[in-house]
Amino acid sequence: MKTVIVWFRKDLRLHDNEALYKAIQSADQIIPFYCFEESEYGKTHFGFNKTGSFRAQFNIESVSQLRENLLAIGSELCIRNGKTADELLKLVKETNAEKIYSSKDIHSEEIAIQKEVEERLAIPIDYSFGACLYHVNDLPHPYQDTAEVFTSFRKGLEKKARVRELYPSPSKLPKVKIDIDWGSLPSIEDLGLKRIPIDSRAAIKAKGGENEALKRLDHYFFQSLALQEYKNRRNGLLGEDYSSKFSLWLWNGCISPRMIYWKVKEFEKEVKKNQSTYWLIFELIWRDYFKYISLKHGNKIFQLEGIGKSERNWEIDKERFEKWANGETGIPFIDANMRELNSTGFMSNRGRQNVASFLSKEVQLDWRMGAEYFESMLIDYDVASNYGNWMYVSGVGNDPRDRYFNIISQAKRYDANGEFVKHWLPELAEMDASNVHHPWTANQVLFSNDISYPKPMVEPDYWKKYY
Numbered sequence: 001m002k003t004v005i006v007w008f009r010k011d012l013r014l015h016d017n018e019a020l021y022k023a024i025q026s027a028d029q030i031i032p033f034y035c036f037e038e039s040e041y042g043k044t045h046f047g048f049n050k051t052g053s054f055r056a057q058f059n060i061e062s063v064s065q066l067r068e069n070l071l072a073i074g075s076e077l078c079i080r081n082g083k084t085a086d087e088l089l090k091l092v093k094e095t096n097a098e099k100i101y102s103s104k105d106i107h108s109e110e111i112a113i114q115k116e117v118e119e120r121l122a123i124p125i126d127y128s129f130g131a132c133l134y135h136v137n138d139l140p141h142p143y144q145d146t147a148e149v150f151t152s153f154r155k156g157l158e159k160k161a162r163v164r165e166l167y168p169s170p171s172k173l174p175k176v177k178i179d180i181d182w183g184s185l186p187s188i189e190d191l192g193l194k195r196i197p198i199d200s201r202a203a204i205k206a207k208g209g210e211n212e213a214l215k216r217l218d219h220y221f222f223q224s225l226a227l228q229e230y231k232n233r234r235n236g237l238l239g240e241d242y243s244s245k246f247s248l249w250l251w252n253g254c255i256s257p258r259m260i261y262w263k264v265k266e267f268e269k270e271v272k273k274n275q276s277t278y279w280l281i282f283e284l285i286w287r288d289y290f291k292y293i294s295l296k297h298g299n300k301i302f303q304l305e306g307i308g309k310s311e312r313n314w315e316i317d318k319e320r321f322e323k324w325a326n327g328e329t330g331i332p333f334i335d336a337n338m339r340e341l342n343s344t345g346f347m348s349n350r351g352r353q354n355v356a357s358f359l360s361k362e363v364q365l366d367w368r369m370g371a372e373y374f375e376s377m378l379i380d381y382d383v384a385s386n387y388g389n390w391m392y393v394s395g396v397g398n399d400p401r402d403r404y405f406n407i408i409s410q411a412k413r414y415d416a417n418g419e420f421v422k423h424w425l426p427e428l429a430e431m432d433a434s435n436v437h438h439p440w441t442a443n444q445v446l447f448s449n450d451i452s453y454p455k456p457m458v459e460p461d462y463w464k465k466y467y
Protein backbone atom coordinates (compact mmCIF):
# COMPACT_ATOMS: atom_id res chain seq x y z
CA MET A 1 0.00 0.00 0.00
CA LYS A 2 1.46 3.34 -1.02
CA THR A 3 1.02 6.04 1.62
CA VAL A 4 1.67 9.72 0.94
CA ILE A 5 1.27 12.93 2.93
CA VAL A 6 -0.41 16.06 1.59
CA TRP A 7 1.21 18.95 3.44
CA PHE A 8 -1.27 21.84 3.32
CA ARG A 9 0.25 25.30 3.56
CA LYS A 10 -1.29 28.39 1.95
CA ASP A 11 -3.66 26.21 -0.05
CA LEU A 12 -6.37 25.48 2.52
CA ARG A 13 -8.93 24.15 0.07
CA LEU A 14 -10.11 21.05 -1.74
CA HIS A 15 -10.97 22.82 -5.02
CA ASP A 16 -8.24 23.53 -7.56
CA ASN A 17 -5.59 21.98 -5.36
CA GLU A 18 -2.91 20.46 -7.57
CA ALA A 19 -0.95 18.86 -4.72
CA LEU A 20 -4.03 17.06 -3.45
CA TYR A 21 -5.04 16.07 -6.96
CA LYS A 22 -1.64 14.56 -7.72
CA ALA A 23 -1.59 12.68 -4.42
CA ILE A 24 -4.96 11.11 -5.22
CA GLN A 25 -3.66 9.95 -8.60
CA SER A 26 -0.59 8.33 -7.12
CA ALA A 27 -1.39 6.74 -3.75
CA ASP A 28 -3.67 4.28 -1.95
CA GLN A 29 -3.56 6.13 1.33
CA ILE A 30 -3.37 9.91 1.83
CA ILE A 31 -2.57 11.62 5.12
CA PRO A 32 -3.59 15.30 5.00
CA PHE A 33 -1.38 17.40 7.30
CA TYR A 34 -1.24 21.01 8.49
CA CYS A 35 1.14 22.57 11.00
CA PHE A 36 0.70 25.92 12.73
CA GLU A 37 4.36 26.74 12.13
CA GLU A 38 5.84 28.32 15.24
CA SER A 39 8.12 30.75 13.39
CA GLU A 40 5.03 32.41 11.88
CA TYR A 41 4.01 33.43 15.39
CA GLY A 42 7.27 35.14 16.35
CA LYS A 43 8.15 38.84 16.14
CA THR A 44 8.99 41.09 13.18
CA HIS A 45 12.22 43.16 13.07
CA PHE A 46 10.48 46.14 14.63
CA GLY A 47 8.96 43.94 17.33
CA PHE A 48 5.34 43.46 16.19
CA ASN A 49 3.65 40.07 16.33
CA LYS A 50 4.35 38.47 12.95
CA THR A 51 0.82 37.16 12.90
CA GLY A 52 -1.62 39.31 14.80
CA SER A 53 -4.75 38.11 16.49
CA PHE A 54 -7.18 38.82 13.62
CA ARG A 55 -5.24 36.78 11.07
CA ALA A 56 -4.47 33.99 13.53
CA GLN A 57 -8.17 33.62 14.34
CA PHE A 58 -9.09 33.64 10.66
CA ASN A 59 -6.50 30.97 9.95
CA ILE A 60 -7.73 28.74 12.77
CA GLU A 61 -11.22 28.98 11.27
CA SER A 62 -9.82 28.16 7.83
CA VAL A 63 -7.99 25.05 9.05
CA SER A 64 -11.05 23.97 11.01
CA GLN A 65 -13.18 24.16 7.87
CA LEU A 66 -10.57 22.25 5.89
CA ARG A 67 -10.76 19.47 8.47
CA GLU A 68 -14.57 19.40 8.25
CA ASN A 69 -14.43 19.23 4.48
CA LEU A 70 -11.92 16.39 4.59
CA LEU A 71 -14.05 14.50 7.11
CA ALA A 72 -17.05 14.94 4.82
CA ILE A 73 -15.24 13.03 2.06
CA GLY A 74 -14.05 10.20 4.28
CA SER A 75 -10.66 11.48 5.40
CA GLU A 76 -9.20 13.60 8.25
CA LEU A 77 -6.63 16.32 8.82
CA CYS A 78 -3.61 15.78 11.01
CA ILE A 79 -3.10 19.05 12.90
CA ARG A 80 0.08 20.01 14.70
CA ASN A 81 1.32 23.15 16.41
CA GLY A 82 5.11 23.60 16.48
CA LYS A 83 8.00 23.23 14.09
CA THR A 84 6.86 21.84 10.75
CA ALA A 85 10.05 19.86 10.04
CA ASP A 86 9.90 18.11 13.46
CA GLU A 87 6.24 17.27 13.07
CA LEU A 88 6.57 16.00 9.50
CA LEU A 89 9.54 13.86 10.47
CA LYS A 90 7.51 12.19 13.22
CA LEU A 91 4.53 11.68 10.94
CA VAL A 92 6.61 10.10 8.19
CA LYS A 93 8.08 7.62 10.71
CA GLU A 94 4.67 6.82 12.12
CA THR A 95 2.99 6.25 8.76
CA ASN A 96 5.86 5.00 6.57
CA ALA A 97 4.83 7.60 4.02
CA GLU A 98 6.83 7.40 0.80
CA LYS A 99 6.29 10.88 -0.54
CA ILE A 100 4.98 14.34 0.32
CA TYR A 101 2.83 16.50 -1.94
CA SER A 102 2.70 20.20 -1.20
CA SER A 103 2.54 23.73 -2.58
CA LYS A 104 5.68 25.74 -3.12
CA ASP A 105 6.16 29.09 -1.46
CA ILE A 106 8.38 31.80 -2.90
CA HIS A 107 9.50 33.92 0.07
CA SER A 108 12.66 33.46 2.10
CA GLU A 109 11.18 32.49 5.46
CA GLU A 110 8.81 30.01 3.88
CA ILE A 111 11.59 28.65 1.66
CA ALA A 112 13.71 28.12 4.79
CA ILE A 113 10.96 25.91 6.22
CA GLN A 114 10.80 23.97 2.94
CA LYS A 115 14.59 23.54 2.92
CA GLU A 116 14.68 22.23 6.46
CA VAL A 117 11.95 19.73 5.65
CA GLU A 118 13.81 18.62 2.52
CA GLU A 119 17.10 18.22 4.39
CA ARG A 120 15.71 16.26 7.30
CA LEU A 121 13.33 13.97 5.47
CA ALA A 122 14.60 11.09 3.40
CA ILE A 123 11.56 10.99 1.12
CA PRO A 124 10.85 13.08 -1.99
CA ILE A 125 8.62 16.14 -1.99
CA ASP A 126 6.54 16.97 -5.04
CA TYR A 127 5.73 20.68 -5.14
CA SER A 128 2.92 22.33 -7.04
CA PHE A 129 2.45 26.04 -7.66
CA GLY A 130 -1.15 27.18 -7.42
CA ALA A 131 -0.96 30.61 -5.79
CA CYS A 132 -1.12 32.66 -8.98
CA LEU A 133 -3.70 33.21 -11.67
CA TYR A 134 -1.08 32.55 -14.35
CA HIS A 135 1.17 29.59 -13.65
CA VAL A 136 4.88 30.40 -13.56
CA ASN A 137 5.50 27.97 -16.44
CA ASP A 138 2.90 29.73 -18.59
CA LEU A 139 4.45 33.21 -18.40
CA PRO A 140 5.52 34.46 -21.83
CA HIS A 141 9.00 35.07 -20.36
CA PRO A 142 11.18 33.54 -17.63
CA TYR A 143 10.08 35.01 -14.27
CA GLN A 144 13.57 36.55 -13.95
CA ASP A 145 12.63 38.81 -16.87
CA THR A 146 9.38 40.09 -15.33
CA ALA A 147 8.99 43.69 -16.55
CA GLU A 148 9.49 46.47 -14.02
CA VAL A 149 6.37 48.21 -15.32
CA PHE A 150 3.02 46.57 -14.63
CA THR A 151 1.42 47.47 -17.97
CA SER A 152 4.07 45.60 -19.96
CA PHE A 153 3.68 42.56 -17.74
CA ARG A 154 -0.13 42.62 -18.05
CA LYS A 155 -0.15 43.12 -21.82
CA GLY A 156 2.28 40.24 -22.29
CA LEU A 157 0.04 37.94 -20.29
CA GLU A 158 -3.16 39.05 -21.96
CA LYS A 159 -1.66 38.45 -25.39
CA LYS A 160 0.35 35.31 -24.90
CA ALA A 161 -0.68 33.39 -21.78
CA ARG A 162 -3.77 31.51 -20.70
CA VAL A 163 -5.27 30.66 -17.35
CA ARG A 164 -5.26 26.94 -16.64
CA GLU A 165 -8.39 24.91 -16.02
CA LEU A 166 -9.31 24.04 -12.42
CA TYR A 167 -8.27 20.83 -10.73
CA PRO A 168 -11.49 19.09 -9.70
CA SER A 169 -12.52 18.90 -6.03
CA PRO A 170 -12.35 15.29 -4.84
CA SER A 171 -15.67 13.78 -3.82
CA LYS A 172 -14.08 10.94 -1.85
CA LEU A 173 -10.70 10.19 -0.27
CA PRO A 174 -9.56 6.75 0.89
CA LYS A 175 -10.12 6.20 4.60
CA VAL A 176 -6.83 6.26 6.52
CA LYS A 177 -6.26 2.81 8.01
CA ILE A 178 -3.31 3.62 10.27
CA ASP A 179 -4.07 4.61 13.83
CA ILE A 180 -2.60 8.07 14.32
CA ASP A 181 -3.25 10.95 16.67
CA TRP A 182 -5.01 13.50 14.45
CA GLY A 183 -4.37 16.31 16.92
CA SER A 184 -6.62 19.17 17.85
CA LEU A 185 -7.03 22.70 16.65
CA PRO A 186 -5.00 25.16 18.75
CA SER A 187 -6.79 28.02 20.46
CA ILE A 188 -5.59 31.53 19.80
CA GLU A 189 -3.98 31.48 23.25
CA ASP A 190 -2.04 28.32 22.28
CA LEU A 191 -0.49 30.47 19.55
CA GLY A 192 0.62 33.01 22.16
CA LEU A 193 -2.04 35.59 21.28
CA LYS A 194 -5.17 37.05 22.80
CA ARG A 195 -8.49 36.90 21.03
CA ILE A 196 -9.70 40.34 19.92
CA PRO A 197 -13.30 40.48 18.74
CA ILE A 198 -13.83 42.19 15.39
CA ASP A 199 -15.53 45.57 15.80
CA SER A 200 -19.22 45.59 14.87
CA ARG A 201 -18.56 48.57 12.56
CA ALA A 202 -16.43 46.35 10.27
CA ALA A 203 -17.01 46.58 6.51
CA ILE A 204 -17.54 42.84 6.40
CA LYS A 205 -18.03 40.13 8.99
CA ALA A 206 -15.92 37.43 7.43
CA LYS A 207 -14.97 33.98 8.67
CA GLY A 208 -12.11 31.84 7.48
CA GLY A 209 -12.58 28.72 5.37
CA GLU A 210 -13.13 27.43 1.87
CA ASN A 211 -16.93 27.26 2.17
CA GLU A 212 -17.03 30.85 3.41
CA ALA A 213 -14.88 31.94 0.48
CA LEU A 214 -17.10 30.21 -2.06
CA LYS A 215 -20.19 31.68 -0.38
CA ARG A 216 -18.68 35.15 -0.68
CA LEU A 217 -17.90 34.53 -4.36
CA ASP A 218 -21.47 33.49 -5.02
CA HIS A 219 -22.82 36.47 -3.09
CA TYR A 220 -20.61 39.04 -4.83
CA PHE A 221 -21.19 37.63 -8.31
CA PHE A 222 -24.54 35.92 -8.59
CA GLN A 223 -26.62 37.04 -5.60
CA SER A 224 -25.90 40.76 -5.23
CA LEU A 225 -24.59 41.18 -8.81
CA ALA A 226 -22.09 43.63 -7.29
CA LEU A 227 -19.47 42.42 -9.76
CA GLN A 228 -21.11 44.34 -12.60
CA GLU A 229 -20.49 47.60 -10.70
CA TYR A 230 -17.00 46.72 -9.44
CA LYS A 231 -15.04 49.25 -11.47
CA ASN A 232 -17.17 52.19 -10.30
CA ARG A 233 -17.34 51.13 -6.67
CA ARG A 234 -13.91 49.68 -5.97
CA ASN A 235 -12.58 52.90 -4.43
CA GLY A 236 -15.30 52.87 -1.79
CA LEU A 237 -14.67 52.87 1.94
CA LEU A 238 -17.84 51.67 3.64
CA GLY A 239 -19.83 48.46 3.42
CA GLU A 240 -19.50 44.91 2.28
CA ASP A 241 -19.88 45.20 -1.48
CA TYR A 242 -17.84 48.20 -2.64
CA SER A 243 -15.12 45.66 -3.44
CA SER A 244 -14.94 41.88 -3.52
CA LYS A 245 -13.06 41.30 -0.21
CA PHE A 246 -11.62 38.17 -1.84
CA SER A 247 -8.18 39.03 -0.43
CA LEU A 248 -9.42 37.73 2.93
CA TRP A 249 -9.49 34.21 1.52
CA LEU A 250 -6.82 34.43 -1.15
CA TRP A 251 -3.86 34.90 1.22
CA ASN A 252 -4.11 31.43 2.77
CA GLY A 253 -5.57 29.77 -0.27
CA CYS A 254 -9.15 29.21 0.90
CA ILE A 255 -9.98 30.24 -2.64
CA SER A 256 -7.90 29.85 -5.76
CA PRO A 257 -7.45 32.87 -8.07
CA ARG A 258 -8.26 30.58 -10.99
CA MET A 259 -11.62 29.75 -9.42
CA ILE A 260 -12.40 33.49 -9.31
CA TYR A 261 -11.30 33.85 -12.93
CA TRP A 262 -13.46 31.01 -14.24
CA LYS A 263 -16.45 32.27 -12.26
CA VAL A 264 -15.97 35.70 -13.87
CA LYS A 265 -16.07 33.96 -17.25
CA GLU A 266 -19.30 32.19 -16.23
CA PHE A 267 -20.77 35.52 -15.08
CA GLU A 268 -19.81 37.13 -18.38
CA LYS A 269 -21.61 34.37 -20.27
CA GLU A 270 -24.70 34.16 -18.10
CA VAL A 271 -25.20 37.64 -16.68
CA LYS A 272 -23.11 40.44 -18.12
CA LYS A 273 -19.71 41.20 -19.58
CA ASN A 274 -18.49 44.75 -19.07
CA GLN A 275 -15.53 46.84 -17.88
CA SER A 276 -16.14 45.77 -14.30
CA THR A 277 -15.87 42.07 -15.03
CA TYR A 278 -12.62 42.75 -16.88
CA TRP A 279 -11.36 44.95 -14.05
CA LEU A 280 -11.60 42.28 -11.39
CA ILE A 281 -9.28 40.10 -13.47
CA PHE A 282 -7.07 43.13 -14.06
CA GLU A 283 -6.67 43.45 -10.28
CA LEU A 284 -5.87 39.76 -9.94
CA ILE A 285 -3.09 40.36 -12.46
CA TRP A 286 -1.72 43.02 -10.11
CA ARG A 287 -1.62 40.32 -7.47
CA ASP A 288 0.33 38.03 -9.81
CA TYR A 289 2.58 40.90 -10.75
CA PHE A 290 3.78 41.44 -7.20
CA LYS A 291 4.30 37.70 -6.77
CA TYR A 292 6.54 37.54 -9.84
CA ILE A 293 8.33 40.75 -8.87
CA SER A 294 9.17 39.22 -5.49
CA LEU A 295 10.22 35.97 -7.10
CA LYS A 296 12.51 37.98 -9.37
CA HIS A 297 14.00 40.26 -6.70
CA GLY A 298 14.04 37.93 -3.68
CA ASN A 299 14.91 39.60 -0.38
CA LYS A 300 15.43 43.02 -1.96
CA ILE A 301 11.74 43.66 -1.35
CA PHE A 302 12.46 43.80 2.39
CA GLN A 303 15.34 46.28 2.09
CA LEU A 304 15.06 50.00 2.75
CA GLU A 305 16.06 50.97 -0.78
CA GLY A 306 13.64 48.36 -2.13
CA ILE A 307 14.07 47.49 -5.78
CA GLY A 308 14.18 51.15 -6.86
CA LYS A 309 17.18 53.37 -7.12
CA SER A 310 16.08 56.47 -5.26
CA GLU A 311 18.10 57.64 -2.26
CA ARG A 312 15.96 59.14 0.45
CA ASN A 313 16.30 60.16 4.06
CA TRP A 314 14.34 57.72 6.13
CA GLU A 315 13.89 58.06 9.85
CA ILE A 316 12.98 55.67 12.62
CA ASP A 317 11.00 57.60 15.21
CA LYS A 318 8.88 55.58 17.60
CA GLU A 319 6.76 58.47 18.83
CA ARG A 320 5.65 59.64 15.39
CA PHE A 321 5.19 56.06 14.26
CA GLU A 322 2.85 55.33 17.15
CA LYS A 323 0.68 58.32 16.32
CA TRP A 324 0.27 56.87 12.85
CA ALA A 325 -0.26 53.30 14.02
CA ASN A 326 -2.77 54.22 16.72
CA GLY A 327 -4.78 56.52 14.47
CA GLU A 328 -3.82 59.64 16.43
CA THR A 329 -2.20 61.81 13.78
CA GLY A 330 -4.91 64.47 13.95
CA ILE A 331 -5.66 63.95 10.25
CA PRO A 332 -9.09 62.33 10.14
CA PHE A 333 -8.71 60.40 6.88
CA ILE A 334 -5.52 58.75 8.13
CA ASP A 335 -6.85 58.11 11.62
CA ALA A 336 -10.15 56.64 10.45
CA ASN A 337 -8.36 54.17 8.19
CA MET A 338 -5.87 53.16 10.87
CA ARG A 339 -8.61 52.71 13.44
CA GLU A 340 -10.49 50.52 10.99
CA LEU A 341 -7.37 48.39 10.59
CA ASN A 342 -6.79 48.18 14.34
CA SER A 343 -10.40 47.23 15.05
CA THR A 344 -11.08 44.81 12.19
CA GLY A 345 -7.87 43.63 10.47
CA PHE A 346 -9.05 45.13 7.16
CA MET A 347 -8.62 48.40 5.28
CA SER A 348 -9.76 49.38 1.78
CA ASN A 349 -7.24 49.73 -1.03
CA ARG A 350 -7.82 53.50 -1.12
CA GLY A 351 -7.14 53.66 2.61
CA ARG A 352 -3.97 51.57 2.33
CA GLN A 353 -2.57 53.80 -0.40
CA ASN A 354 -3.19 56.94 1.63
CA VAL A 355 -1.87 55.78 5.00
CA ALA A 356 1.22 54.28 3.35
CA SER A 357 1.90 57.43 1.35
CA PHE A 358 1.40 59.54 4.47
CA LEU A 359 3.84 57.51 6.56
CA SER A 360 6.57 57.34 3.95
CA LYS A 361 6.20 60.68 2.17
CA GLU A 362 4.77 63.12 4.75
CA VAL A 363 6.20 61.73 7.98
CA GLN A 364 9.20 60.24 6.13
CA LEU A 365 9.59 57.23 8.36
CA ASP A 366 11.24 53.98 7.29
CA TRP A 367 8.46 52.53 5.13
CA ARG A 368 9.21 49.05 6.45
CA MET A 369 7.84 50.02 9.87
CA GLY A 370 4.50 50.54 8.17
CA ALA A 371 4.82 47.39 6.09
CA GLU A 372 5.61 45.32 9.17
CA TYR A 373 2.72 46.87 11.05
CA PHE A 374 0.42 45.86 8.19
CA GLU A 375 2.00 42.41 8.26
CA SER A 376 0.99 42.08 11.86
CA MET A 377 -2.49 43.57 11.66
CA LEU A 378 -3.98 42.62 8.29
CA ILE A 379 -6.07 39.49 7.97
CA ASP A 380 -5.21 39.35 4.27
CA TYR A 381 -1.46 39.91 4.69
CA ASP A 382 0.34 38.54 1.69
CA VAL A 383 4.13 38.98 1.54
CA ALA A 384 4.31 39.99 -2.12
CA SER A 385 1.21 42.19 -2.24
CA ASN A 386 2.12 43.93 0.98
CA TYR A 387 5.79 44.62 0.35
CA GLY A 388 5.19 45.21 -3.37
CA ASN A 389 2.54 47.83 -2.68
CA TRP A 390 4.48 49.44 0.15
CA MET A 391 7.54 49.80 -2.07
CA TYR A 392 5.36 51.12 -4.88
CA VAL A 393 3.69 53.80 -2.75
CA SER A 394 6.93 54.71 -0.95
CA GLY A 395 8.76 55.38 -4.21
CA VAL A 396 11.22 52.48 -4.00
CA GLY A 397 9.30 49.99 -6.12
CA ASN A 398 7.59 49.62 -9.46
CA ASP A 399 5.84 52.97 -9.81
CA PRO A 400 7.41 54.68 -12.82
CA ARG A 401 5.76 57.99 -11.82
CA ASP A 402 6.53 57.91 -8.07
CA ARG A 403 3.00 59.08 -7.30
CA TYR A 404 2.13 61.16 -4.30
CA PHE A 405 -1.20 61.23 -2.48
CA ASN A 406 -2.50 64.61 -1.31
CA ILE A 407 -4.38 63.37 1.74
CA ILE A 408 -6.87 66.24 1.95
CA SER A 409 -7.72 66.11 -1.73
CA GLN A 410 -8.08 62.31 -1.55
CA ALA A 411 -10.29 62.52 1.53
CA LYS A 412 -12.60 65.06 -0.11
CA ARG A 413 -12.79 63.04 -3.30
CA TYR A 414 -13.46 59.62 -1.79
CA ASP A 415 -15.31 60.62 1.38
CA ALA A 416 -17.06 63.77 0.21
CA ASN A 417 -19.50 64.13 3.09
CA GLY A 418 -17.23 62.67 5.76
CA GLU A 419 -19.37 59.60 6.34
CA PHE A 420 -16.34 57.30 6.54
CA VAL A 421 -14.32 59.41 8.97
CA LYS A 422 -17.36 59.87 11.19
CA HIS A 423 -17.95 56.11 11.14
CA TRP A 424 -14.55 55.52 12.73
CA LEU A 425 -14.07 58.79 14.62
CA PRO A 426 -17.24 59.39 16.63
CA GLU A 427 -15.55 62.41 18.23
CA LEU A 428 -16.04 64.18 14.88
CA ALA A 429 -19.72 63.23 14.54
CA GLU A 430 -20.94 66.81 14.97
CA MET A 431 -18.37 68.37 12.67
CA ASP A 432 -19.79 69.90 9.49
CA ALA A 433 -18.79 68.15 6.27
CA SER A 434 -16.87 71.14 4.92
CA ASN A 435 -14.33 70.94 7.77
CA VAL A 436 -14.42 67.31 8.78
CA HIS A 437 -11.27 66.42 6.82
CA HIS A 438 -9.30 69.32 8.34
CA PRO A 439 -11.03 70.02 11.65
CA TRP A 440 -8.27 72.43 12.70
CA THR A 441 -9.72 75.01 10.29
CA ALA A 442 -13.17 74.94 11.92
CA ASN A 443 -14.41 77.52 14.39
CA GLN A 444 -15.73 74.76 16.62
CA VAL A 445 -13.87 74.13 19.86
CA LEU A 446 -12.26 70.85 19.06
CA PHE A 447 -9.12 70.50 21.00
CA SER A 448 -10.68 70.89 24.45
CA ASN A 449 -11.06 67.98 26.83
CA ASP A 450 -14.70 67.56 25.82
CA ILE A 451 -13.91 66.67 22.26
CA SER A 452 -10.50 65.15 22.38
CA TYR A 453 -9.18 64.98 18.88
CA PRO A 454 -5.48 65.73 18.39
CA LYS A 455 -4.00 68.60 16.39
CA PRO A 456 -2.50 67.53 13.04
CA MET A 457 1.04 66.17 13.38
CA VAL A 458 1.99 67.71 10.00
CA GLU A 459 0.34 70.27 7.74
CA PRO A 460 2.12 70.66 4.40
CA ASP A 461 1.33 73.83 2.45
CA TYR A 462 0.08 71.90 -0.56
CA TRP A 463 -2.89 70.64 1.46
CA LYS A 464 -4.20 74.16 1.98
CA LYS A 465 -5.65 74.74 -1.46
CA TYR A 466 -8.07 71.87 -0.78
CA TYR A 467 -9.44 73.29 2.50
Ligand SMILES: Cc1cc2nc3c(=O)[nH]c(=O)nc-3n(C[C@H](O)[C@H](O)[C@H](O)COP(=O)(O)OP(=O)(O)OC[C@H]3O[C@@H](n4cnc5c(N)ncnc54)[C@H](O)[C@@H]3O)c2cc1C
Nearest residue numbers: 243244245246247283287349352353356381382385386389
Ligand atom coordinates in the same frame (compact mmCIF):
# COMPACT_ATOMS: atom_id res chain seq x y z
C1 LIG B 1 0.26 49.64 1.19
C2 LIG B 1 -0.58 48.50 0.68
C3 LIG B 1 -0.49 47.24 1.26
C4 LIG B 1 -1.24 46.17 0.77
N1 LIG B 1 -1.13 44.94 1.38
C5 LIG B 1 -1.82 43.89 0.88
C6 LIG B 1 -1.71 42.60 1.47
O1 LIG B 1 -0.94 42.38 2.41
N2 LIG B 1 -2.47 41.60 0.96
C7 LIG B 1 -3.30 41.79 -0.11
O2 LIG B 1 -3.97 40.85 -0.54
N3 LIG B 1 -3.40 42.99 -0.70
C8 LIG B 1 -2.70 44.05 -0.24
N4 LIG B 1 -2.82 45.27 -0.84
C9 LIG B 1 -3.60 45.38 -2.09
C10 LIG B 1 -5.08 45.76 -1.95
O3 LIG B 1 -5.20 46.88 -1.12
C11 LIG B 1 -5.93 44.63 -1.39
O4 LIG B 1 -5.70 43.45 -2.13
C12 LIG B 1 -7.42 44.96 -1.50
O5 LIG B 1 -7.70 46.14 -0.82
C13 LIG B 1 -8.22 43.82 -0.91
O6 LIG B 1 -9.59 44.09 -0.95
P1 LIG B 1 -10.54 43.36 -1.99
O7 LIG B 1 -10.27 41.90 -2.00
O8 LIG B 1 -11.92 43.80 -1.69
O9 LIG B 1 -10.01 43.98 -3.35
P2 LIG B 1 -10.70 44.09 -4.79
O10 LIG B 1 -10.66 45.50 -5.20
O11 LIG B 1 -12.02 43.43 -4.80
O12 LIG B 1 -9.68 43.32 -5.74
C14 LIG B 1 -9.81 41.93 -6.06
C15 LIG B 1 -8.49 41.25 -5.78
O13 LIG B 1 -7.47 41.79 -6.62
C16 LIG B 1 -6.23 41.81 -5.92
N5 LIG B 1 -5.76 43.18 -5.79
C17 LIG B 1 -6.48 44.32 -5.83
N6 LIG B 1 -5.67 45.40 -5.72
C18 LIG B 1 -4.43 44.92 -5.59
C19 LIG B 1 -3.15 45.53 -5.45
N7 LIG B 1 -2.98 46.85 -5.40
N8 LIG B 1 -2.07 44.73 -5.33
C20 LIG B 1 -2.19 43.38 -5.36
N9 LIG B 1 -3.36 42.76 -5.52
C21 LIG B 1 -4.47 43.51 -5.63
C22 LIG B 1 -6.50 41.23 -4.54
O14 LIG B 1 -6.18 39.87 -4.57
C23 LIG B 1 -7.99 41.44 -4.36
O15 LIG B 1 -8.58 40.52 -3.48
C24 LIG B 1 -2.09 46.36 -0.35
C25 LIG B 1 -2.19 47.64 -0.92
C26 LIG B 1 -1.45 48.69 -0.42
C27 LIG B 1 -1.57 50.04 -1.06
